[in-house]
Amino acid sequence: MSHIVSIQTEVRDPVAIRSACDRLKLPEPVFGQVKLFSSSATGWAVQLPAWRYPVVADVNTGKLAYDNYNGRWGEQKQLDRFLQGYAVEKAKIEARKKGHSVIEQPLEDGSIKLTVSVGGAA
């Protein structure tokens, strides 16, 4: 009847990246090669608030490249916020593709709960 699965989010969907940026009022993501401090990365670049360099998502691997100099060039919580927004948007996209309805609800601890009704519910 029931099971609980924990998942480490991987950023693999450009559509959901764009939705997460819209949701968080960030500039639109841009695809290309981006220079970080001492390296470069290719993928979808997202500019987080007050981050010196963008975060670059390689949608083939699901990995993020960034250099925030241990928080001095960008707060970790901004990256966490982006990951949360991405996961919420990605889950909603996938649920709707299957024809399921989704209700979103913020929780007191800062989590976001999505309830997906499977079969029948409008």
Add this chain to the structure above:
Amino acid sequence: MSKTIEITVLPNGQTKVETKGFVGAECRHASQFIEKALGQQTDEVLKADFHQSASRQQSVQEEG
């Protein structure tokens, strides 16, 4: 009981997916599309009623 998939996205972007109202192993199948889409599974817990309802499902199928 209605069938739902509850997805809780923590403030750090990690996600927990929980199924409710499904019969037996059906719940695994039902939520697989979300789990695969979100990323790498790090943990799975089968709730006690997973096994109970699996046997219930069997008896229903036998009757039907």
